[in-house]
Amino acid sequence: MRIPRHIGIIPDGNRRWAKDKSMDKSDGYQHGLNPGLEVLKEAMRYGVEEVTYYGFTVDNCRRPKEQIKAFQQACTDAVKLIENEAVSLLVVGNTDSKFFPEELLPYTKRNIEEDSSKMKVNFLVNYGWDWDLRNGFCSKAISRIDMIIRWGGMCRLSGFLPVQSVYADFYVVNDLWPDYKNEHFEEAIKWYQKQDVTLGG
């Protein structure tokens, strides 16, 4: 089986999920934590070497204050959950802005003494494609992505790592992110078998 070396995860649909459940939109994010851990374990089981999560973006910070607080908290919680796993963790994003959660500052350097056989996990926090490119490719510690899986039905990058995504195969799950099931991941891997890797050649 051909396993993508590096998978990008776009966990979209938290607000729509909350709305469908008659909750406040901002309540959706906390329901995305468990899916984040489940998909990580599934990727490990398949032998994926690197996973990158799209946490929140500079663009997202134009939303109402209570939503901003909610996704900042959810990202902070997610990073702390992932920290407990046997992974090499890196947070990438614009730390010069007030929207970057202070608690996540210690995660913005990868521990170089770490066992290199560990799965790499990158978490984009207050990330901006424009910030990334204008400042000399701030995300260069993140490698080329082979497959992107996006939940929530939309087929677009929404600014996700433009350089690393140039050759990525894009798989869309119609279910919303808090409704994550391992079958989504399995279907994505199955679909990936039918894509040829040409790197644009």
Place this chain on the structure above:
Amino acid sequence: MRIPRHIGIIPDGNRRWAKDKSMDKSDGYQHGLNPGLEVLKEAMRYGVEEVTYYGFTVDNCRRPKEQIKAFQQACTDAVKLIENEAVSLLVVGNTDSKFFPEELLPYTKRNIEEDSSKMKVNFLVNYGWDWDLRNGFCSKAISRIDMIIRWGGMCRLSGFLPVQSVYADFYVVNDLWPDYKNEHFEEAIKWYQKQDVTLGG
């Protein structure tokens, strides 16, 4: 009806089409010329303001010599066909390389005296995402893209304008490019109606 202002066209599948017809792979490209003109007229009819075609790339030039010749010729022919239409035409690509067809050099500057109400048509010829970004955003004359339509079943950018594509909705047609039908375009526009425009917000 919500019409995408700028559409990107990835005309993939010429070689597979030729192979299916027991022709030489390199014979496929000439069969992509007519589709290029048809989709342009359809986009005009809908009032699309800008269209960008993915001609050939720096990556593509690693292919066998007869294929390179064939897609260089097809792109040159396509630009000359499009020139006859009432559009403002621009060719964008790495002109410093031997793979850039000399005949297309005069098209690499947009005629600034041209009627600004004309549809803009951009044609990427010997384009490379890396060349584009490393040299200070060579494609900056091309605006943000709202929708990308890719023929041939693959769901990936293959290096197509990473900066302009950050927020683009991606629509995939399973048919191969030489089998273009106006219904493909109509279906794409219909699908676009169901996408919300958030620009990452």
